[in-house]
Amino acid sequence: MVVDIFIPCFIDQVFPNTGMNMVKILEKLGCEVHYNPKQTCCGQPGFNAGYFEHATEIAEKFVGDFPHPDRYVVAPSASCIGMIRNQYEDLLRNSTKQTQLQQLQKNALEFTEFVVDVLGVEKIEGATLEGTATYHDACSALRECGIKEAPRKLLSNVAGLELEEMKESETCCGFGGTFAIKFQGISVGMAEQKIDNTTATQAQYLISTDSSCLMHLDGYIKRNRKPIEVMHIVDVLASGW
Template identity: 65%
Template sequence: MPTPTAVDLFIPCFVDQLFPATAMNMVKVLEAVGCEVHYNSNQTCCGQPAYNAGFKAESCEVATKFLKDFPNEPGRYVVSPSASCVGMVRNTYAELFDGTPRQTQHYGLQRRVFELTEFLVDVLGINTIPGAALPGQYTYHDSCSALRECGIKEAPRQLLDNVQGLTRLEMAEAETCCGFGGTFAVKFQAISVAMAEQKVEHALATGADYLISTDTSCLMHLDAYIRREKSPIKTLHIADVLASGW
């Protein structure tokens, strides 16, 4: 039998605290495709909130801990259900550790860290999860981090299009920001809400049952608006969809 692909789970702090079922569904999917899944319970935050708020030194301290929590090991991948946090580790750490002794360690991690869908499609070559089924129609939101920081666009659509019973309906301006942006939603609330409204209106115009994305942060923001307006559409993280029906 082939040796299972070793995967270290990178679970963002807000997923751990607010959406643990999504993390467990990612484990379910990874194990179903033959991965050997590991979880280091010492992991905490990647440092993105501090960095976005302008606390670079504090962010660097958190990032240094992250490197210790995910040491370079040949043949092991680091996989996360959040393109936003993957983008932070893959890209922003390069700035934080530039010219420091941690720079080489980051280069090693940079080549091993992936968002769930890009790992499945681009690394493992898998675009169908056996047994995945969800009846209905969906529209997909390209999160800014997934699209612009990680270059993820086709992988999630390939996986979703192969979910039994699920049909894609592309919405207008799928690549436009939803308005979350972490601290942006706090500092510029009115603009953030207006952007969420526009995104939800585009999703509703398709007639889709589900609004799906790779990032729970975007979905959390959009779902708050949807619930307030009592709109007839449900938000789902792609890991929850891929774990449905089996």
């Protein structure tokens, strides 16, 4: 299967190894991976900040960057996929790219849902990580994309990894983009609650589909010297081989 990949801003600028690991896994599963170097942002930061005109320009560019209707567009970020599926409709309502957009919205998938729901794979051969982990349901993954079981199925088949469900795994971590800046006290309090629930499971690893959540939580972890390591699910599945 030929697939296009979208590498979000967070991955490109801060966690490039996650992007490379996604390619590694997709190729292992038999996919021919294509990357358009002209791609940039999905427009979510501008949209969330109320800069709708700017976000519309980026959305139009994004649609143009993925012109192949016969290819899935796979990204290691449910947040970006949620933006494409749920917000582009309003931004591009009067655009000439409506037909192309409708196909792109069908094709755009977060990594784990593509692997499990499209490829039918629930175990990445060779994936190994010794220890105990817990999983955080990122808001965009769960609420915007309906992703819940796919990540857990993949993690349950990682050799050496014991998965423990935390209390309130579906509760927001407190990041929310500029929310963490504008409402710092609330944001930190939500991170504290999430890490307290993680600690209660005695997990060594905190795993999620979204690097933005993990970056936020890792800041709290390091500031408070908690013995927890955050890992994107892609990096977990690429471990050990």
